[in-house]
Amino acid sequence: MTVAWYLVVSALIFCVGAAGVLVRRSPLVILLCLELMLNAGNLALIAFSRMTGTGDGQIFAIIVMVVAACEVVVGLGIIVALYRRRLPIDVDQLRRLQG
Amino acid sequence: MEDVLFFIAAIGAVVGAIGVIALRNPFYSVLALVSHLLSLALLFLLLEAQFVAAAQIVVYAGAVMVLYVFVVSYVGGQGEPLASVGPGLGGVGLVLCIGLFVELSIAILGSGLHAIDTDGAKLGPGFGTPGQIGQLLLTKFLFPFEIASFLLLVAAVGAVVLARRRRGIDAPDEPLPPRDRLELTAAEVMRIPRAGSQAESIGLGQEEKEEQGGW
Numbered sequence: 644m645t646v647a648w649y650l651v652v653s654a655l656i657f658c659v660g661a662a663g664v665l666v667r668r669s670p671l672v673i674l675l676c677l678e679l680m681l682n683a684g685n686l687a688l689i690a691f692s693r694m695t696g697t698g699d700g701q702i703f704a705i706i707v708m709v710v711a712a713c714e715v716v717v718g719l720g721i722i723v724a725l726y727r728r729r730l731p732i733d734v735d736q737l738r739r740l741q742g
Numbered sequence: 743m744e745d746v747l748f749f750i751a752a753i754g755a756v757v758g759a760i761g762v763i764a765l766r767n768p769f770y771s772v773l774a775l776v777s778h779l780l781s782l783a784l785l786f787l788l789l790e791a792q793f794v795a796a797a798q799i800v801v802y803a804g805a806v807m808v809l810y811v812f813v814v815s816y817v818g819g820q821g822e823p824l825a826s827v828g829p830g831l832g833g834v835g836l837v838l839c840i841g842l843f844v845e846l847s848i849a850i851l852g853s854g855l856h857a858i859d860t861d862g863a864k865l866g867p868g869f870g871t872p873g874q875i876g877q878l879l880l881t882k883f884l885f886p887f888e889i890a891s892f893l894l895l896v897a898a899v900g901a902v903v904l905a906r907r908r909r910g911i912d913a914p915d916e917p918l919p920p921r922d923r924l925e926l927t928a929a930e931v932m933r934i935p936r937a938g939s940q941a942e943s944i945g946l947g948q949e950e951k952e953e954q955g956g957w
Contacts, residue, residue: 644748647850647858649789652752654846656759656778658839663763665835671768671814675775678806679759682782685794693789694855696863698874701794702883705875708801709890713897715806719813720904726817 649690657683668733670725674718681711748788754781772810779803789862791870 660679667673685704692700725732758778762771779802786795850858857863868874879887 644745644788644861645859646862648748648752649785650850650858651847652755652785654843654850655756658843658846659756659759659763661842662836662839665838666832667763669768671810671817672763672771675762675768675771675810678775679762679778682779682802685798686782686785689786689789689791689794692791693862694857694860696865696869698870698878699882701791701870701875702878702886704791704794705797705879706886706890708797709894712801712806713893715809716897716901717904719809720901722813722817723905732817 646690646694649693650687653683653686653690656680656686668735670718670722670732670734670737673734674715674722677714677718678711681707681714744788747784751781751784751788754778755785768814769811772807772814775810776803776807779807790865793870793872793875 657680660676660683663676663679664673667676685707688700688704688707690700692698692704722732725737730737755778758774758776758781761774762778765771765774779798783795783798783803786798
């Protein structure tokens with residue numbers, strides 16, 4: 644398969660993730676959709692790494708994985724903190740939560 | 743053979759992604775994401791990225807998803823109505839995303855990169871192996887590697903601060919805020935009632951506690 648096929652799959656996954664962020668209201672599912680978008684970026688990076696024949700894109704993909712893990716940890720920590728305060732787990736009702 | 747594997751993995755990845763946003767129960771969404779990640783690891787293997795594929799399965803599908811499953815079970819995976827933002831707004835979101843996909847496809851297919859229509863460059867021996875990745879991480883990309891490790895440390899400390907549960911110095915019957923009061927600041931959410939303070943976590947304030955009858 645040519646590299647363009649992988650990039651189209653990556654674009655499709657990214658758009659599904661973006662649709663999820665826009666449509667869903669539970670912060671848990673929104674975090675999952677962010678994972679989808681980051682993974683789509685990873686797929687594109689690795690496809691380009693295959694295209695150029697250098698390993699640089701794979702290093703980028705690993706760094707993206709690290710960033711995704713950090714984002715998950717802090718995001719889930721905030722969700723647990725919200726749950727402890729008995730706040731609704733719903734981003735529409737938490738729209739004033741901006742510091 | 744490679745083409746067949748590509749289509750199997752690509753369809754699995756896209757179906758898994760749609761499952762994440764289409765299933766009502768967050769628990770099933772997490773499971774759909776796991777199947778999506780496994781299909782993606784197969785795609786990585788087809789692109790000769792063996793180490794990243796292994797890391798994807800071990801770190802993502804293994805560790806990160808277990809974290810999700812724990813939090814979903816803790817918070818309680820109550821289903822929410824799909825498209826709960828109202829039909830108009832949900833439709834706008836879907837149209838935006840389809841437009842984004844069309845735009846990205848035009849950008850990919852009309853790009854000036856000539857190598858995009860090939861199977862990729864000729865690969866040297868050892869492409870994508872742990873040896874090559876490790877060598878790159880410790881020579882050419884040493885600085886991003888160190889920054890990433892520092893970021894992980896900060897995230898770990900932040901998670902402990904956010905989610906700790908400890909008996910506090912505060913009065914144990916500190917009232918919770920009423921449920922319908924939603925105008926909270928971020929600082930209020932972060933400071934969990936009865937969770938104790940930072941001073942207590944390093945052992946200060948223990949003396950008064952013991953005078954009051956211990957923990």
